[in-house]
Amino acid sequence: MTALQKQSIAAWLFAGVAVALSLHTWLSTPEKLARLQRRAADLETVHHLSTRWDAEMAYQQSLKAAGQIRPPDLPEMAARALEGKPQPRIQFRPARPALEGWQVREAQVEWDHVPYSLLAIFLDYAGGFRPGWRLQEISFHPDAEGAQGAVSLVLEALEMETP
Amino acid sequence: MKTPRSISTAIGIEISEDRLVLARMKRRATPQTLYAGPLHCAQATKALDDARMDMEKGRAFAAVSAPANLTLIRHLEAPFASLRKAEKIWPALLDVTLPFPVENACCLFTQMHLEKKHAVTLAAAIRESDLQATLAKVQEAGLDPTHCQAEALALWAGHIAEKPAIRETTPTLLVWIGEAYTLCLRGIGNRLTAAHVLRHPQPLKPDHEESRKAFIGLFTNRFPDILNEHRKITEESTFNVWWCGPGAEHPAGLQALQSPAVAGGIVLRHGVHQAMGSFLARALARSALAADDTNFRTGALLHPLCRKLQNRAASRICSRVMAASVLLIAINGFWHQRLNAQAERLQSDLFEAARTIVGPSLQRGQELLMVERTITRRDEETAPFRRSMDTAGMEGRIGILLEALLAQNIEVSQLRVAPGALSMEGHAPRIEAVEAFKHSLENQDWTVQLDSPGKSPEGRTLFLLKGSRI
Numbered sequence: 001m002t003a004l005q006k007q008s009i010a011a012w013l014f015a016g017v018a019v020a021l022s023l024h025t026w027l028s029t030p031e032k033l034a035r036l037q038r039r040a041a042d043l044e045t046v047h048h049l050s051t052r053w054d055a056e057m058a059y060q061q062s063l064k065a066a067g068q069i070r071p072p073d074l075p076e077m078a079a080r081a082l083e084g085k086p087q088p089r090i091q092f093r094p095a096r097p098a099l100e101g102w103q104v105r106e107a108q109v110e111w112d113h114v115p116y117s118l119l120a121i122f123l124d125y126a127g128g129f130r131p132g133w134r135l136q137e138i139s140f141h142p143d144a145e146g147a148q149g150a151v152s153l154v155l156e157a158l159e160m161e162t163p
Numbered sequence: 164m165k166t167p168r169s170i171s172t173a174i175g176i177e178i179s180e181d182r183l184v185l186a187r188m189k190r191r192a193t194p195q196t197l198y199a200g201p202l203h204c205a206q207a208t209k210a211l212d213d214a215r216m217d218m219e220k221g222r223a224f225a226a227v228s229a230p231a232n233l234t235l236i237r238h239l240e241a242p243f244a245s246l247r248k249a250e251k252i253w254p255a256l257l258d259v260t261l262p263f264p265v266e267n268a269c270c271l272f273t274q275m276h277l278e279k280k281h282a283v284t285l286a287a288a289i290r291e292s293d294l295q296a297t298l299a300k301v302q303e304a305g306l307d308p309t310h311c312q313a314e315a316l317a318l319w320a321g322h323i324a325e326k327p328a329i330r331e332t333t334p335t336l337l338v339w340i341g342e343a344y345t346l347c348l349r350g351i352g353n354r355l356t357a358a359h360v361l362r363h364p365q366p367l368k369p370d371h372e373e374s375r376k377a378f379i380g381l382f383t384n385r386f387p388d389i390l391n392e393h394r395k396i397t398e399e400s401t402f403n404v405w406w407c408g409p410g411a412e413h414p415a416g417l418q419a420l421q422s423p424a425v426a427g428g429i430v431l432r433h434g435v436h437q438a439m440g441s442f443l444a445r446a447l448a449r450s451a452l453a454a455d456d457t458n459f460r461t462g463a464l465l466h467p468l469c470r471k472l473q474n475r476a477a478s479r480i481c482s483r484v485m486a487a488s489v490l491l492i493a494i495n496g497f498w499h500q501r502l503n504a505q506a507e508r509l510q511s512d513l514f515e516a517a518r519t520i521v522g523p524s525l526q527r528g529q530e531l532l533m534v535e536r537t538i539t540r541r542d543e544e545t546a547p548f549r550r551s552m553d554t555a556g557m558e559g560r561i562g563i564l565l566e567a568l569l570a571q572n573i574e575v576s577q578l579r580v581a582p583g584a585l586s587m588e589g590h591a592p593r594i595e596a597v598e599a600f601k602h603s604l605e606n607q608d609w610t611v612q613l614d615s616p617g618k619s620p621e622g623r624t625l626f627l628l629k630g631s632r633i
Contacts, residue, residue: 004474004481011481014488021495032502039509042531046516049538056548099544123558134550135557139579154581158551 060099060158068130069160074107077133081125086114088122088153098158106136107155115148116140123153131158169472172223174214175447178304179342180366182409183207184441185214187223188448196441202304215306221468226310226451227301228317228443229459231346233293235261236315236358239272241282246275249282257286269294269459271313274354285355287313287457294459309466312450314443315358316457318407319348321446325436326405328352334397336389338420339443340410342366345382349393356396359389367410378410379419386420390429401430407442411435557582567603571596574623585609585630590623597626608632 063069075090082088093106111119126133133155142149174197177184183202188194198210217223239256241249253272258265271287294311301308322337331352339346343366347359364377390402404421411417421433436442450457460466465473510527517530521537550556561580568575568589573596575589585604591597594615601611609630616625 004478007478007481007485011484011488014485014492018488018491018495021492025495025498029498029502032506036502036506036509039506039513043509043513043516046513046520046530046534049534050516050519052538053541053545055552056545059548059552097544098547099541102547104547127556127558131551134553135561136550137579137581138557138561139577141577142575156547156550158547 056099060102063131063158064160066130071105071131071133071157071159072129074109074126074133074155074157077126077129078109078122081122082118085118086111088114095159097161101161102158103161105157105159107133107157109153109155111151113143113148114151116151117147119151126155133157169476170221170224171452172217173310173448173451174217174223174225175444175449175451176211176214176225176227176301176306176308177441177444177447178202178227178301182342183210183304184409184444185210186441186444186448188445188452190452194445194448196438196444199441199444208305211305218306218309218468221471224310224448224451224468225306225308226312226317226447226458227297227308228314228447229289229294229297229311230344231314231358232344232360232362233297234287234289234313234315236313236355237261237286237288238356239284239286240278244277244280244282246277246282249275249284253284253286257288261288263290267291269461269464271316271457271459273316273456285316287316287459289313289459291464294464298460298464307466309460309468310447310451310458311460311464312447312457313459315346315348316355316455317446317450318346318443319350319355320450320453320455320457321442322348322405322407322436323353324446324449326434328403332397332399334393334399334402336393336402336404338404338406338411339408340367340378340406341408341443342368342410345378345408345410347386347389349389351397357392359385361385369409369413375413375416379416382420390431394429401432403432403434405434405436407436407439409440411439567600571600573597573600583632585628585632587628588626590619590621590625592623594624594626597624597628601628604630 074092078088078090088109088111091108091110093108095103095105098104123135127135134157135153136156137154138151139153140149140151171190173188175184175186175188175194179202181202182200184199185197186194187197197214198207201207214223214225218225237257237260239253239260241252241256243249250272254265254270257270261268265288267290268288269291272284273287275282275284277283298308298311318337318339328335328350333352335350335352337346337348337350339348343363345361345363347361348355349357349359361381363374364381365374367374367378369375393402406417406420411420417435421431438445460469513530514525514527517534518525520541521530521533525533557580564580571591573589573591575587577586577588579586591600597613597615601613604611609632611628611630614627616627619625
């Protein structure tokens with residue numbers, strides 16, 4: 001084999017590799033660019049999500065900082081809010097774990113017969129604390145008069161778990 | 164394979180028994196006659212030596228002609244319109260027109276073009292033994308020429324270079340008068356169509372009256388036939404006739420050749436080439452430089468200088484292909500590297516961003532999946548905080564609901580509201596009032612089902628309403 005033949009074979013081998021590589025680049029680049037775009041979009045989404053709970057975190061930090069780590073005692077609060085008025089039956093449910101040492105307490109509050117105006121006073125009073133008892137569910141059956149009846153509430157409050 | 168164009172000078176050599184003409188041609192310059200005179204003299208030897216030196220140093224090509232009386236020119240026509248396909252059958256078509264086998268011949272195929280949807284070409288062929296004998300004769304004189312051109316083709320190329328036809332349809336004849344034979348080339352415009360060789364009964368000498376008369380006799384006898392032959396392929400009635408060659412340098416002889424009696428009734432416009440005696444040598448030099456496929460020295464007969472140039476040109480092409488390939492590979496590599504680096508950077512950024520959400524348990528490549536899981540879990544964990552922060556809360560929404568009921572004069576006998584669920588029973592003055600309430604719920608993104616079981620004893624419309632919201 002002459003030097004020219006060897007050179008020719010080498011040149012065509014290089015050319016073949018170059019063409020194959022170019023073809024590969026041409027075929028794979030659109031997919032790679034699309035993948036990069038998807039990844040950039042994912043990054044944008046994750047950046048956006050990282051601030052998703054900023055308000056909640058700030059809120060729990062503020063509660064912690066202010067030492068407001070448990071809600072008022074519900075029966076005591078009901079007695080104070082509805083002094084001399086029909087008192088509800090209160091039944092606590094098991095607490096559920098929440099974020100970073102907090103737990104959620106739930107209580108079912110029931111009246112067989114209560115004026116709705118009194119109910120509004122009670123809910124307003126219960127929600128006025130930090131952390132307060134907030135209404136989760138309500139169910140009522142008005143009696144014949146319409147402005148009063150049987151009421152069942154589910155209230156929820158945040159509480160710092162004690163070790 | 165064409166001769167590479169890396170040499171810019173060519174020397175055309177016309178050599179006969181006792182005469183030598185040398186002409187030098189440089190690219191993009193007019194050719195110069197170096198020597199024209201007797202072959203056996205010191206000046207001729209020096210001119211040949213100079214030519215050989217130039218050639219041996221790779222500064223010039225040296226071109227001689229394959230005698231026209233040993234060369235056959237044939238017009239070939241393929242029965243189809245593909246030049247590429249026709250190239251494969253030209254030798255077979257030529258073979259049937261040759262008096263010797265094409266395998267024993269050196270052949271050239273030029274002027275390939277399409278004519279009336281047929282591929283046509285002009286072929287030149289010479290016996291290999293004749294070509295070798297011609298080369299041996301020149302080598303005896305002390306020079307191994309790089310080119311051995313088909314004489315007719317070189318002359319015609321020289322003619323159209325010096326006197327190109329103005330119109331493509333003009334019938335043209337080129338008459339080159341040599342010592343042993345005269346070559347009559349017939350063409351239309353710039354295209355050669357046929358060649359005729361008139362062998363002289365005795366060598367034509369300028370100062371030999373008897374030989375001149377014998378030649379004039381031969382010419383006046385044969386030329387009208389050649390003109391008539393040409394008249395068959397053209398509708399023009401006026402032919403241009405150009406004269407050249409050492410035999411045309413004698414004014415009285417040329418005048419006799421140009422007499423109207425020779426024309427046989429056809430109108431001839433005569434013209435002469437400048438420096439007629441060195442026309443062939445100039446044409447050979449020009450053809451060698453033009454690399455116009457008129458060189459019989461190809462294949463096994465290729466001159467070592469031409470082979471070296473071909474190899475050098477091939478080597479240069481290989482180097483360029485290799486350099487271009489390396490560049491292409493580098494560009495591709497750079498592009499892939501850039502894309503990969505960008506992907507890696509984005510991946511790292513994504514990992515870091517996801518880790519702020521997921522925490523240290525995050526695994527590389529599972530960022531989105533783990534972020535989604537974390538979000539679902541964390542949304543649940545933070546929901547009580549959101550509810551606790553919500554100033555209006557469920558209490559506010561119940562208030563709005565009750566106001567809407569009051570506005571429509573709807574009385575509720577049972578109401579249950581929980582996050583994402585609502586059920587209600589009651590009665591209203593008319594069904595339109597309940598539907599208006601239903602629309603107000605739908606406007607707050609509730610999906611509502613309304614059912615009306617009938618009327619109460621008081622005539623009010625009873626209804627059952629169920630709603631859900633994600």
